[in-house]
Amino acid sequence: MSNYIIETEKLTKKYGARRVVHQVDLKVKKGEIYGFLGPNGAGKTTTIKMLLGLARPTKGSIHIFGKDMKKDKLAVLKKIGSLVEYPSYYGHLTAYENLEAVRILLDAPKSRIDEVLSIVRLTRDAKRPVKGFSLGMKQRLGIATALLGNPELLILDEPTNGLDPSGIIEIRELLKSMPKEHGITIVVSSHLLSEIDQMATQVGIISKGEMIFQDSIETLRKRSSSKIKLTVNDAQSAWRNLMSNGFKTDVVQNQLFVDSVTDEKIAEIVSSLVKNDYSIYRVEEEKKSLEEIFLELTGGEGSL
Amino acid sequence: MGRLFQSEFLKLRKSLIWLLIFVSPILSLFLGLLESNEITNVKGAEWMTTLSMMTISHAILFLPLLAGVFSSFVCRYEHAGGGWKQLLAMPVSRGSIYVAKLLVVAALIAATQLLFVVCLLFIGWVKGYPSVIPWDSIAISIVGGWVACLPLIALQMFVSVAWSSFAAPLALNVILTIPNMLIINSEKFGPYYPWAQPFLAMMPNSSEGFGALNVSLVTLLIVILGSLGLFLSSGFVYFKRKEV
Amino acid sequence: MGRIMASEMLKIKRKMILFLIFLGPIGVVALEACNFGLRYDYLTKVYKDDLWGGLINEASLLSIPTILIGLTIITSMIANIEHQTNAWKQLLALPISKTKVYTGKALLAFLLLILSCVVLAGGIIVLGLLLKFGVNIPFLYLLKMCFFPFLASLPFLALQIWLAITMKNQAIPLTVGIMGTIISMYSMNFPNWVPWKWPLLVNDLEKAVYSIVASIVIGLLLYLVSHLDFHRKEVR
Numbered sequence: 001m002s003n004y005i006i007e008t009e010k011l012t013k014k015y016g017a018r019r020v021v022h023q024v025d026l027k028v029k030k031g032e033i034y035g036f037l038g039p040n041g042a043g044k045t046t047t048i049k050m051l052l053g054l055a056r057p058t059k060g061s062i063h064i065f066g067k068d069m070k071k072d073k074l075a076v077l078k079k080i081g082s083l084v085e086y087p088s089y090y091g092h093l094t095a096y097e098n099l100e101a102v103r104i105l106l107d108a109p110k111s112r113i114d115e116v117l118s119i120v121r122l123t124r125d126a127k128r129p130v131k132g133f134s135l136g137m138k139q140r141l142g143i144a145t146a147l148l149g150n151p152e153l154l155i156l157d158e159p160t161n162g163l164d165p166s167g168i169i170e171i172r173e174l175l176k177s178m179p180k181e182h183g184i185t186i187v188v189s190s191h192l193l194s195e196i197d198q199m200a201t202q203v204g205i206i207s208k209g210e211m212i213f214q215d216s217i218e219t220l221r222k223r224s225s226s227k228i229k230l231t232v233n234d235a236q237s238a239w240r241n242l243m244s245n246g247f248k249t250d251v252v253q254n255q256l257f258v259d260s261v262t263d264e265k266i267a268e269i270v271s272s273l274v275k276n277d278y279s280i281y282r283v284e285e286e287k288k289s290l291e292e293i294f295l296e297l298t299g300g301e302g303s304l
Numbered sequence: 305m306g307r308l309f310q311s312e313f314l315k316l317r318k319s320l321i322w323l324l325i326f327v328s329p330i331l332s333l334f335l336g337l338l339e340s341n342e343i344t345n346v347k348g349a350e351w352m353t354t355l356s357m358m359t360i361s362h363a364i365l366f367l368p369l370l371a372g373v374f375s376s377f378v379c380r381y382e383h384a385g386g387g388w389k390q391l392l393a394m395p396v397s398r399g400s401i402y403v404a405k406l407l408v409v410a411a412l413i414a415a416t417q418l419l420f421v422v423c424l425l426f427i428g429w430v431k432g433y434p435s436v437i438p439w440d441s442i443a444i445s446i447v448g449g450w451v452a453c454l455p456l457i458a459l460q461m462f463v464s465v466a467w468s469s470f471a472a473p474l475a476l477n478v479i480l481t482i483p484n485m486l487i488i489n490s491e492k493f494g495p496y497y498p499w500a501q502p503f504l505a506m507m508p509n510s511s512e513g514f515g516a517l518n519v520s521l522v523t524l525l526i527v528i529l530g531s532l533g534l535f536l537s538s539g540f541v542y543f544k545r546k547e548v
Numbered sequence: 549m550g551r552i553m554a555s556e557m558l559k560i561k562r563k564m565i566l567f568l569i570f571l572g573p574i575g576v577v578a579l580e581a582c583n584f585g586l587r588y589d590y591l592t593k594v595y596k597d598d599l600w601g602g603l604i605n606e607a608s609l610l611s612i613p614t615i616l617i618g619l620t621i622i623t624s625m626i627a628n629i630e631h632q633t634n635a636w637k638q639l640l641a642l643p644i645s646k647t648k649v650y651t652g653k654a655l656l657a658f659l660l661l662i663l664s665c666v667v668l669a670g671g672i673i674v675l676g677l678l679l680k681f682g683v684n685i686p687f688l689y690l691l692k693m694c695f696f697p698f699l700a701s702l703p704f705l706a707l708q709i710w711l712a713i714t715m716k717n718q719a720i721p722l723t724v725g726i727m728g729t730i731i732s733m734y735s736m737n738f739p740n741w742v743p744w745k746w747p748l749l750v751n752d753l754e755k756a757v758y759s760i761v762a763s764i765v766i767g768l769l770l771y772l773v774s775h776l777d778f779h780r781k782e783v784r
Binding site: 321324327328331335338361365366369373376377380469470471472474475478479482483485486490492493 | 564568571575579582583586609610613614617621624625628632717718719722723726727729730731733734737
């Protein structure tokens, strides 16, 4: 048996002829915060629904905690807390009653309700009907519901949607602390790379239904290879000059770019420019942002 | 199963829709009080005459429609707040969720039937009916009406789970219930129309009664239990496979 | 107002509303076709003096509850178009007065139900001709029995459109409407001033005119009050 908490194999979902998820091999290790990233409509929510048994895969298999989701669904779900898309709630019940309706099903101790309410800071509003809640409060209630059963695995689909900046930070810190303090594994989806960047340890990027990247966040960052940017007085002529001397550069908006090369090479380029009487204003290192890598991976689809 | 039922009950209690269980018995109570004044009761059959009178207002339209309203309602708050995906991601089998919802509705209908009896007794008390109450016949009528509602609940639960709109299952229910007004009068077709069964099962002294029941054995087995089996199993299979 | 109606008509597309508007009267006529088809000899004997009148009366027995429940469902569906997608805030932010928005919805429901009554009248004529009741059709009586019950239901139309539009939870208006229909069915012995009795037209026809006038007046009054209430309400 593998040491993955979640392992899918060739997971595929079609709605009619439309392929929403195609051969996704999702692998999540214990104690990770797995950031599931992709533009809107890339298949994130569908994948998550399949993980939770809400939608049936057309093809492929899902193993969670080493158990086949098809056979041991209930045993698996017992150890999962989830929040899918927008939060689920019963508008006519108070926050407390909403949690109670779920607590009864999970057979969790009653004291757990107060615990999760205080974790998401809803203790003060617990006695109000949820239909009067703001989106952020509903979202926090949804997270509280997910935490109710003391899950070993938390699956959250866009959990920071509709939260204000301070709420986002709070949820983020909360999620980050969980693997350390409680040994919980977390899968969190988002269409915002910056979001994932700040909390995830592993990243899976899905685009048009296919997994196009899956590795640690460090590996993703390493891809942000640097370039050297040179600002000179006459970029066009300097570029031609460098070309004739055998240096390969690019010129963009009157600036010269050199792909990641050794320090010696840069020194040679600079001395060549100086020799040919070009004025060098700046020599800078420019890192590709994660956004650019993301756009590159997804083929420029969907803004972030 | 018990826990599911408890959870369903919690969601329902706060919604006030359960208050509807009082409406039909109370309406029947008023009609019973009003009408019995005009009709000279057959000596010794006062209880059954009044029961018949109340059954007309209670069971032709009200009971079948109520079964639909309750079924739609226990699904409404799941549709409205995205509750299905939360509920179905719980470690409870889909089958028991479905059964719990059915049981809640069946319990509400049972409560309506009990209140109906209370109202009947109240009329009898006010009018000074004989102290010998025909419990057997009353019980057969009340329980029979309840059993005859079960297939309707099963079908309405099916469509309520399938359609997120509250009006659509209700419209279907109305379309199927209105023909009652004609069909109950038909000796030939009445026994075969599921929506007419709550009335026929509650109406005392129908000639074709099987044993102690108000409906014939064929009707009971084929129409009531048969349609129950059909609607229940198709709804069940649908819900098992439903994706949210 | 024309543009509002055009937009309302567009919005009910593919919502089954028109389907129900036709299904109601056609269903009533179809049931009567079964009724007369199956019990032809018996019913033609009962109504041998006035075959057309008998058919019309039998049909109105079914059409009255159908109208009451139909208007409940139709108003709810019309209002729910906006509720479902929270479109009120978009609709009311347009440069159109709230009065017109509300009137548009009410008028749409009214016109659709009138259409339903027209279909009912047409259906009865077709059925009567098919049953070979002759060409001596009592048009006046037919029109009265097709349209009066609806006109006598106007207070309920106003009430239902009010409830359906101001409440997001459609279970409430639908339940109230169904309840009203059933109460109306058994209101035979109620005093004449009770509105639930009016659609039954149980007063003789001359008096029925009074209840229709009362119905129209109260319906309009309710419409005015409810439209003021709609004006006052804020969009959530």
